[in-house]
Amino acid sequence: MKTYLLITIALTAIFVILLGALATATTVDELHRKNDKRTYLFYHDQDQFGKLESVYKGRKSFKGTRAYLFEEKLTLDYTVFAGETGLVQEITNKHYVDADGFYIGDDMNMVFNEQTARLLLKHEHDSISGFSERDGQEQSLTIPLTGPIMTLDNNMIDQYEIFFAMLTPQVGDTIIDTIFVPQMQTGLTVRAIVDDFQYTRYGNMFDSAFVYRFLEPIQQIVYANRAGKVLKLNQESQKIRVVLSESPLDKFKPRQKAFTIGDFFRRIPVYGLFLIIGLICCLPVLLRSYKRWDMYVILILGALAYLLIRITYIPLQTWYANTHIIPGIQSGGSLYYYGFISALLTGLFQESFKLIPIGLMYYIRRPGKRVMIAAGIVAAVGFGIMEACFLTGAAYQAGSLKIISWGMFERILAVLFHAISGSLLGYGIYVGWKRLAVFWPALVLVHTLINYLIVFYHKGQLEIGLLEIIIALINILSLLAAYLLTRGGRRG
Numbered sequence: 001m002k003t004y005l006l007i008t009i010a011l012t013a014i015f016v017i018l019l020g021a022l023a024t025a026t027t028v029d030e031l032h033r034k035n036d037k038r039t040y041l042f043y044h045d046q047d048q049f050g051k052l053e054s055v056y057k058g059r060k061s062f063k064g065t066r067a068y069l070f071e072e073k074l075t076l077d078y079t080v081f082a083g084e085t086g087l088v089q090e091i092t093n094k095h096y097v098d099a100d101g102f103y104i105g106d107d108m109n110m111v112f113n114e115q116t117a118r119l120l121l122k123h124e125h126d127s128i129s130g131f132s133e134r135d136g137q138e139q140s141l142t143i144p145l146t147g148p149i150m151t152l153d154n155n156m157i158d159q160y161e162i163f164f165a166m167l168t169p170q171v172g173d174t175i176i177d178t179i180f181v182p183q184m185q186t187g188l189t190v191r192a193i194v195d196d197f198q199y200t201r202y203g204n205m206f207d208s209a210f211v212y213r214f215l216e217p218i219q220q221i222v223y224a225n226r227a228g229k230v231l232k233l234n235q236e237s238q239k240i241r242v243v244l245s246e247s248p249l250d251k252f253k254p255r256q257k258a259f260t261i262g263d264f265f266r267r268i269p270v271y272g273l274f275l276i277i278g279l280i281c282c283l284p285v286l287l288r289s290y291k292r293w294d295m296y297v298i299l300i301l302g303a304l305a306y307l308l309i310r311i312t313y314i315p316l317q318t319w320y321a322n323t324h325i326i327p328g329i330q331s332g333g334s335l336y337y338y339g340f341i342s343a344l345l346t347g348l349f350q351e352s353f354k355l356i357p358i359g360l361m362y363y364i365r366r367p368g369k370r371v372m373i374a375a376g377i378v379a380a381v382g383f384g385i386m387e388a389c390f391l392t393g394a395a396y397q398a399g400s401l402k403i404i405s406w407g408m409f410e411r412i413l414a415v416l417f418h419a420i421s422g423s424l425l426g427y428g429i430y431v432g433w434k435r436l437a438v439f440w441p442a443l444v445l446v447h448t449l450i451n452y453l454i455v456f457y458h459k460g461q462l463e464i465g466l467l468e469i470i471i472a473l474i475n476i477l478s479l480l481a482a483y484l485l486t487r488g489g490r491r492g
Contacts, residue, residue: 028068028097028098028099028100028101028162031161031162031165031227031228032056033056034056034057034058035055035056035057035058036055036056037053037054037055037056038052038053038054038055038157038158038161038229038244039051039052039053039054039244039245039246040052040054040157040158040230040242040243040244040245041242041243041245042076042155042240042241042242043240043241043242043243044080044081044238044239044240045239047080049076049077049078049079049080049081050074050075050076050077050155051074051075052072052073052074052075052155052156052157052158052242053072053073053074054070054071054072054073054156054158055070055071056068056069056070057069057070057071060096062094062096062104062105062107062122063105063122065096065104065105065122065124066098067096067097067098067104067105068096068097068098068099069094069095069096070094070095070096070097070158070159071092071093071094071095072091072092072093072094072095072156072158073090073091073092073093074089074090074091074092074093074155074156075089075090075091076088076089076090076155077089087112087113088111088112088113089110089111089112090110090111091108091109091110091111092108092109093106093107093108093109093156094106094107094108095151095153095156095159097150097151097162098148100148100166101150101162101163101165101166102123102148102149102150103123103128103148103149103150103151103180104122104123105120105121105122105123105130106119106120106121106153106182107119107120108120108182108183115134115135116134116135117132117133117134117135118132118133119131119132119133119182119183119185120132121141121143121182121185123145123149123180126144126145126146127142127143127144127145128141128142128143128145128180128185129141129142129143132185141185143185143186145180145187149178149179149180149187150162150163150166150177150179150180151179151180151181151182152179152181152190153181153182153183154181154183154184157230157233157242158230160222160224160228160230160233161224161227161228161229161230162228163179163228164210164212164224164228164230165227165228166228167228169194169210169212170194171194171195171196171197171210172193172194173193173194174191174192174193174194175190175191175192175193175194175212176189176190176191177189177190178190181217188216188217189216189217190214190216190217191214191215191216192212192213192214192215192222193212193213193215194210194211194212194213195211195212195213196210196211197209197210197211198211199335200223200231200232202223202231202232202243202244202246203243203244203245203246205231205244205246206335207225207229207231208225208226208457209223209224209225209231210223210224210225210226211223212224218235219235219236219237220233220234220235220236221233221234221236222234229244230242230244231243231244232244263393263394267389267393267394267396269396269403270389270392270393270396270403270408271389271393273403273408274385274388274389274392274411274412274415275385277385277388277412277415277416278381278382278384278385278415281377281381281384281415281416281419282299282377282378282381282419284374284377285374285377285378288370288374289371289374292371294361294365294375295374295375295378298357298358298360298361298375298378298379298382299378299379299381299382300382301356301357301360301379301382302354302357302378302379302380302381302382302383302386302422303382303383303385303386304357304382304386305353305354305356305357305379305382305383306353306382306383306386306387306390307386308353308356309349309350309353309387310390312349313345313346313349313350316345316349317342317345317346320341320342320345321342324338324341325338325342335455336455339452339454339455340448340452340455342451343448343449343451343452343454343455344444344448346447346448346451347443347444347445347446347447347448347451348444350383350447351421351425351440351443351444351447352440353383354376354379354380354383354418354421354422354425355425355429355440357379357382358372358375358376358379358380358422358425358426358429359429361375361379361426362375362426362429362430368430369427369430369431369486372426372427372429372430373423373426373427373430373486374426375426376422376423376424376425376426376427376429377419377422377423377426378422379422379426380418380419380421380422380423380425381415381418381419381422383418383422384414384415384416384417384418384419385415387411387414387418388411388412388414388415391411392407392408392411406464406465406468409468410468410471413468413471413472413475416475416479417446417447417450417474417475417478420475420478420479420482421443421446421447421478423482423486424439424443424482424485424486425439425440425443427439427485427486428440439485446474446478449474450471450474453467453470453471454467
């Protein structure tokens, strides 16, 4: 266990240093998976008068320049404001940006009632050039512009996401920048204040969001989550609100695309990382027991135990979210309450399922104390590796999760915690049910605490770095407790 303590401290220090030294700025390809879609609904009072659909198409070429493409379709019916004389506007646009979100160009087709228009712009060197066309009349355009610039085009709410994602906001910050508005063919000053960070409702969904109060170019309040995704926008003076349309079920639906052998190969780097982490966690065991075939069997059984989570706990969690969490929060319930219940269920299920392979090892093989502790570690590491691969593989393949990131660091800490809890579960089974009846509830509570801390992150009370440092400290304290508890003792 001394070896374990050194491994945990060393890994924690290494990854904290790497995260600080190697973390890179967010890129467009990290924000979206290919074919990600955003749908925004526009309301005046309670009447819907428009919709924006934006689909991210990934890397494309625009007039010889490598770019990233968003296909936008905007429909606005202003007759709710002015009756039959109101304007009906339809815009389809191909919006191009570079990897950092800076403007490259637009290929926009517009219909205003019966009139048609087209706008083609490209940013190159120190100017934006192209043409505008209305009812067959074409006019060349050249707009001087020095340096990179982002866009916040009229009613193209999806473009705010890139703008916000490139920020590292703190409550109280003042944002001053210059943006380009393609439809107006001009640059404008943006001035906004980050007023708050709060748990926010949008439609039937909830998320944590920064509250941006815009003073220029138009007075409005925009709510965007940590990743920059705009959840809703309010323009009180015009009684306009825009809401991101998402289904509460979307977060719990499995990905429809079948897992292929090609997907496996593309995910090898992240799978390999967790295998290495698992090997490091099992190193003290392997140094003494690498010749024992039953250790390899229990590693596989531990991984299979996680699959039981996929067919039991995950459907239960989906049901609980749909029938209790979402309706409860919508009716004013506390996230702290529902978050605790959810975290507790996770701890109960995971710590219980890890007992299955460890218990089988004891009742079939009847090994000694040292082997039971080792078996607990190996089974739990198998469980943790399988969990980590399931939770990170698709995100890594899509480019939304990097090897050096807080998300990966959190999964590594989870594997370490599984190893620690497995050692105590193995020891508890060996020394008797009375001791296990103490260890198991304690591990459930610690597991619950680790998962419950995410609620404070969503409420804006913990930054992600501090959250992971706290979890790392809990791991170290748990490891110390495991070392002290398993040093001696006799069967009870």
